[in-house]
Amino acid sequence: MSEIIIKTPDNLEALIECLVCANENTGLISGGTDFVIQLSQRKRYRGTIIDLSRINDLKYVKEDKDVIRIGSGTTLTDISENKLIKKYLPSLSQAAGQVGSTQIRNRGTIAGNIGNASPCADTIPPLMSVGASLKIVSGEGKIYEKTIDEVVIGSGRNNLKFDEAIVEIVFPKLSNDYISAFAKLGTRKAVTISKINAAVALKYSPKEKLIEDAKVYLGALGPKSFRSEIVEEALNNKIPSKELLKYFSKALTKQVDISIAGRSSQVYKREAIKGIGHDIFYKLFGNVVPGGDS
Amino acid sequence: MKLEFIVNDKHEIIDVYPGERLLDALRNKLGLTSVKEGCGEGECGACTIIMDGAAVTSCTILAMQAKGKEIITTEGLEKSGELDILQESFMKNGAIQCGYCTPGMLMSSKALLIKNPNPTKEEIKRAIEGNLCRCTGYTKIINAVLDAIER
Known part of the structure; x- marks a missing residue:
């Protein structure tokens, strides 16, 4: 009955090892708030699921000299409550705080919201408005940066290869005289x-x-x-x-x-x-x- | 696959299949039927549980993702024969009609009180945004939570 293999790397090196073996039937999940629903509705799924939710090294918001760095596994709750994000990009804080419900925000992650590439993803417009980029790791162990605009194709598609995963979101710290805001309607x-x-x-x-x-x-x-x-x-x-x-x-x-x-x-x-x-x-x-x- | 975790203060080891949802594992393997399936897509909150202190919908989590985690369901609110103050307050305030949403409401409220013992009415509303009550008994549910804080 079960043709699903779950891999649960708990650090970046282990993740790269999992990515080496990835193929077109490999899916990445973290919170699982979208993937698990699709899985249970499709009933059948064959392939490997790489669960990134145990990689604690990917859960952070850090301030560098010119940029803010967000670990890909940071939950939407943590993003909406984070002081650095409230200070430097309130629009992102507002957007993350309006995704789904408390329960979804407690599990759903920023990289999941980006990677799903929904036309109505709430964290994407704020990140695009400041030209955010994504740090991506590949099965070859290479790490490179692409703009969010390059990665998100839209309509639920992204252009990451099956052995690639988003590990960090980076956006420039705007000077004090910049302000930002987000709004949505549903x-x-x-x-x-x-x-x-x-x-x-x-x-x-x-x-x-x-x-x-x-x-x-x-x-x-x-x-x-x-x-x-x-x-x-x-x-x-x-x-x-x-x-x-x-x-x-x-x-x-x-x-x-x-x-x-x-x-x-x-x-x-x-x-x-x-x-x-x-x-x-x-x-x-x-x-x-x-x-x-x- | 073997899933080892703590559920309502008890160390549990159960067998789950890789694609199994946490919701199904809790209901079918541990008999915790307070965890309800409503929509099955994270919209209605009937399957809400507390995992490592945060309210989450168990229909959007794979059972294996709960490995090593601490889980509380409504069954775990009762301590040595005494109902939790929230449960008492829900009964006293008539916050239960058909009862289907109640366990989820209790879990979302409990998670809020763990994080913030003195929430405002607005904070309570936000905490239960993800819990639908088809009987539309929201006012009494909010009053019940407010009442529990006072006690």
């Missing part, structure tokens, strides 16, 4: 799969009151999260105000119209994204623009 308030999500990172100094270098990434509007230059332009070189919020919302709607033109979901999403715009705007500028409570 069919219910919590424990929901995003119908749209968005992450914004931008430079804003209260002194000069000017927005610069905005990076806007939108998810669930295509096979994978993508950058919206239209929305970035709407924000750049502007002063935060209620008028800007309207302008920002219009740009978001315009982007939806371009990205999913003719889709049945367009009618809903072009309106719904205004709510995301509102949430993000007040997360970013709630202290300088009044009216964030509605």
Whole structure:
């Protein structure tokens, strides 16, 4: 009945040994929050499962001089509560805190969320907005870095080879005058799969009151999260105000119209994204623009 | 495959097959039927247990992943014949209707209180976000947890 082999490496060297023998029937799991469901629904599965959840060396958030490093096995709960991430990339903290439920966040890991490459993965837009990269280990024992954009193909696919595993997520520490925010919309308030999500990172100094270098990434509007230059332009070189919020919302709607033109979901999403715009705007500028409570 | 772990303070060794879910191992091999299967995809929380101090859905975990871990199910809440304060409080506050979600609700609440003995109402709501009650008895469940904190 059982044609499944489970391997449970407990350190990086043991993981590499497991990867050496990997083939197209090898699956990597950590928390298992997606894989185990697929396994039980498919009923039959033949192959090897490499369980990374016992590699404690892959559970960390570290600060280097210019970058933050997150171990691939760090749970979404740990990411959402981590002080360094709250300080340097609040959008990622917010996104991780909104994935699934407490139970799912306690098991699900950041590399799992990335590797699954769902179009609506919540941690991907914040990471893309700061040009995060992934450290990957191969069965040959080589370690190399690729951008998250290169690795995530989208629609549930990534371009990792079967003997490769994500071991670390790296993103640059932005200077103090950068702020970021994430928002998502699903069919219910919590424990929901995003119908749209968005992450914004931008430079804003209260002194000069000017927005610069905005990076806007939108998810669930295509096979994978993508950058919206239209929305970035709407924000750049502007002063935060209620008028800007309207302008920002219009740009978001315009982007939806371009990205999913003719889709049945367009009618809903072009309106719904205004709510995301509102949430993000007040997360970013709630202290300088009044009216964030509605 | 041999799975060795601690369940409700007892050292257990059971045989599981590699693709077996923790949910099925707990129910079928250890007879812990408080662990319910609802949706089987981590949405409803009926199969919630506490593993190494954190609430998790046992339908999304392979049994073998629990090797060496400490697990608490609702059966383990009772200590020397006395129900846990949460169980008492659920009964007193009418937080049980059909009862299907109750073990999961208890486990999510218990995990919250282990981590944070004095949660706010908002924190309680967040802790049980992943537990669905089809009888919609959420208000009484939240009140029961609040009541348990006071006692």
